Amino acid sequence: MTSDFEAQLRAVSLRVTRPRLAVLAALRDHPHVDTDTVIALVRADHPAVSHQAVYDVLRALTDTGLVRRIQPAGATARYEMRVRDNHHHVVCRSCSVIADVDCAVGNAPCLTASHDHGFVIDEAEVVYWGTCPDCLTRSEGIR
Amino acid sequence: MTSDFEAQLRAVSLRVTRPRLAVLAALRDHPHVDTDTVIALVRADHPAVSHQAVYDVLRALTDTGLVRRIQPAGATARYEMRVRDNHHHVVCRSCSVIADVDCAVGNAPCLTASHDHGFVIDEAEVVYWGTCPDCLTRSEGIR
DNA sequence: CCCTTTTCTGGAATGAATCAAGTTTTGTGA
């Protein structure tokens, strides 16, 4: 388990440190969590880790492509380990929960904009907005 | 021009005020601007308008669907008047410039997620990430 | 095992956005 993370870190020539292993473990067990939650999860095992360390680690991991940063409008940044498989996300408008959605229409179509204005496009990100099952039943209860 | 905005505001039963007309005019002339720029543009004509007023106005306008809020990951919120026509955006990774892109694959396909996890999806948002022409030539200059 | 570089700690600072209290303005109904 841990050695797996170790290999991943070395593969992108990052040093292997406790905070980094802890962050990776937290993300493996809890997909789509925000920074505060990562900090809490990391401190459950390693109370001495500073918030700054977590921010630094998350940046290092995203920069090297080991984790992916998701930041839906109006929510704080979230992170996940599923990477390089072109999947997308559904975001709940009321509680900001995120779930994974595999690409609806294959890979290529999503990536082809009709007119790119001269931009060199390297990624097409799709965010589905809606209401999650929990919030649905909750709003029915109110009614 | 202004009377047009007046009609739009009344159509969603919002009172017609100077700050609101000024914000609408700013957005008409400058698509995809962030809040600070809106404030600056508004103050060019009406120096007394507070930043809070602009925030309130932008919220009122987005809530009523008159303008659309765009918030690409890692950038501050931006606003535009083009609304209800299912278009998407290209965002430059280095300078965060935004350009419009008409829906690449029609309306329906974009909106159909393969597995919705029980979410009720009401919108599919597509963000194309890349590099804008300006930043491209600039980086070539460095090389 | 030592040394250089990277990373981490602790604390302060930034900046977009929001909150709060009191004043002004809008638009309706007399």
Add this chain to the structure above:
DNA sequence: TCACAAAACTTGATTCATTCCAGAAAAGGG
């Protein structure tokens, strides 16, 4: 046309995620 209640605005403080900074600790190549 005028008065009044609701909505909107001003001013100023506050929150909160994120970043900056300086010094201490740890990683790993030699």
